Amino acid sequence: MSMFRRAATVLAAASALTLGLAAPALAHVTINPGTAEQGGFTKVAFRVPNERDDAGTTKIEVAFPTDHPLAFVSVKPVNGWKVKVTESKLPKPVKTEFGDLEEAVTKIEWSGGKINPGEFQEFEVSMGQLPKDVTELVFPATQTYSSGEVVKWADAPKPDGSEVEHPAPVLKLTPATGDGHGAASASPTPAAAPAAQPSMTPVAAASSADNTARVLGGAGLAVGVIGVVVAALALRRRPS
Template identity: 75%
Template sequence: MSFVRRAATVLAATAALTAGLALPALAHVTIQPGTAEQGAFTKVAFRVPNERDNASTTKIEVSFPADHPLAFVSVKPVPGWAVKVTESKLATPVKTEYGDLEEAVTTVVWSGGKINPGEFQEFEVSMGQLPKDTDRLLFPTKQTYSNGEVVDWSEAPKADGTEPEHPAPLLKLVPAAASSPSASPSTAAAAASPVATSVVLNPAASDGTARLLGGAGLVVGVIGVVVGALGLRRRSA
């Protein structure tokens, strides 16, 4: 029994140590969501967790892919953070559906804010048109702490599928989804033509309306009788 207990204790300690070592590897800069369609425009968020107990994250610098430059990049303001978007001239213009692309965004830097220990922040970016000739885009990112430490998240995925120590944020690109089936002629016609709106009165409202109309008819009838009587009087006179 003592041997079994010792073995169980060793296994538990090993598992705890392994989990403790594995947790920090999970807390790296990532892109949310992690996938997008090829050839499309998309909105992503760079999710930045603070990994230090004695320092805050004060600056984030994201490098955009130079081998697959993006023509359109815009950022969403983050309260408390200043943002700087840098465009650079491309060595070789890239042909796109909108013409030759000679300049593209190369870096986006957020600074002036603070991500405290135990917290994370998301920095949203809208971008496109995503390339169609690759299945992934890497966004190397530098994370600067208040104590001067800089963590460089720039390593590409390993060939064997394992995760490197400092992986770069990765956006996987998937083929565009098949277009939805076209609407049937009747559905299209119904959508194109004005829609007639029918009004249905409840029984109480219908009964009230009928009584109102009946009363109005009675008044008109009485007025007709009075007018007729007056006409007879005049003729008799």
């Protein structure tokens, strides 16, 4: 019996160790979805879990790339949170199909809310045009807790793919497969006009109206014929 108890103890310890090693990898700030098409527009969500048991997350900052800046960036309001979008002058202008880009969004900050222990929050951003000459964009993030602790999720991925201690959110870019506009809902182009609504006239009512018109037309023709006959008889009865 003691052998089974020892085996159970070893198994429990191994499970706890495995969960302890896996927890940090699951708790970092991520970008979802993690892929988008090169040269297009997309909508992503920065997912921020709270990994502390004794403090809540009160602020999150996300830095945007300046070597491959994005010309169009907009944010979706989050209830209970204030958002601050910072635009800065780029080190050097970047040529895009919309012209030379001299300023771009370099940081977005959300504050004023709170992510409690055991919870997470998503902060949505629409952005583009995504570059065509790189395979990924890195968005270093800074997470601030109510205890005053600050954690920087800013480690870029390693070339060999091994795990880093504080991984930054990474958006993988894949070759365009369609017209190059990525997610159509996030594109700044005007939305398509709504399709015309079908007629709501009931078929039965239309048929009834058509039958009524035919009856009235036939009655009118009959009255006309009767009038002609009456006039002809009157002329025949007139004395010569």
